[in-house]
Amino acid sequence: MTPETPEPVFIDFKCPHCSRAISFPDHRAGLPQECPLCFAVVVIPAQSQEYGLLLPLPLNTQRLVLRRFAPGDWKDLLELMSDEESFRYLDWNPMDEAGVIEWIEKDQSVSFTQTGVTLNLGLVLRENPKLIGVASLHFIEDDLRQLGFQILIHPNHRCRGLGAETVGAILDFAFRGLNLHRIATVTDRRNVAGRKTLDRAGLRQEGECLKARFQRGEWIDTVWHARLQAESP
Numbered sequence: 001m002t003p004e005t006p007e008p009v010f011i012d013f014k015c016p017h018c019s020r021a022i023s024f025p026d027h028r029a030g031l032p033q034e035c036p037l038c039f040a041v042v043v044i045p046a047q048s049q050e051y052g053l054l055l056p057l058p059l060n061t062q063r064l065v066l067r068r069f070a071p072g073d074w075k076d077l078l079e080l081m082s083d084e085e086s087f088r089y090l091d092w093n094p095m096d097e098a099g100v101i102e103w104i105e106k107d108q109s110v111s112f113t114q115t116g117v118t119l120n121l122g123l124v125l126r127e128n129p130k131l132i133g134v135a136s137l138h139f140i141e142d143d144l145r146q147l148g149f150q151i152l153i154h155p156n157h158r159c160r161g162l163g164a165e166t167v168g169a170i171l172d173f174a175f176r177g178l179n180l181h182r183i184a185t186v187t188d189r190r191n192v193a194g195r196k197t198l199d200r201a202g203l204r205q206e207g208e209c210l211k212a213r214f215q216r217g218e219w220i221d222t223v224w225h226a227r228l229q230a231e232s233p
């Protein structure tokens, strides 16, 4: 006798972009997927309902709004991305004006439904709407249940808790806005400010890897931080 395979259960709803009826297996609930009919991003609701959900953006914190880039961000982004010292511990490179403008342009068409793409969010101060940082999010695994991220804040706005506030918003996005299982990030071991920020935001240090990343001509030690949805209130 062979064990019976359970019938797949589907969640039915209309795409919030093209209004056509679509359906996904229930184990994808809470995850962003591409609408098979119009290819826009839709978040699968927990159960069948009239309309599917949109990506839960922008994110709001006490002092920041985390939102997709707009064409007018280029000056603030250039100020942020041209400061060479900020990249000392990152595997990113500084950008010039042309690079920033191209980045904003390409970012408009990013569809956050697969590994290998990055969802960039500008960190904008509420008190005076200036973009003072970037949070870059990506999926770590093809099943889209684990989120990786990096953040960068302009030197003029550091050491005021904005880094930890940003990581808090990313945790909310992953575990409340979406239904992800785990969030994780890797830092250069020498990056004390980065590691402290992650500790302060409630991520657990999981391990150190020796000479695990080749960066700017040398092998560097890295540190993993993570948090599970099950650990979040």
Ligand SMILES: CC(C)(COP(=O)(O)OP(=O)(O)OC[C@H]1O[C@@H](n2cnc3c(N)ncnc32)[C@H](O)[C@@H]1OP(=O)(O)O)[C@@H](O)C(=O)NCCC(=O)NCCS
Residues within 6 Å of the ligand: 086, 087, 089, 090, 149, 150, 151, 152, 153, 154, 157, 158, 159, 160, 161, 162, 163, 164, 165, 185, 187, 191, 192, 193, 194, 195, 196, 197, 200
């Ligand atoms: C890491 C970074 C985002 C932190 O931003 P921030 O707004 O200053 O973060 P917070 O104010 O929330 O916390 C910073 C923590 O680092 C500490 N810190 C800041 N600069 C430091 C330094 N040079 N040496 C040691 N600790 C430092 C602060 O005291 C604070 O620790 P505390 O909570 O124990 O007081 C910012 O430094 C940055 O953009 N660095 C360059 C990019 C980067 O390294 N990104 C990390 C990838 S996740």
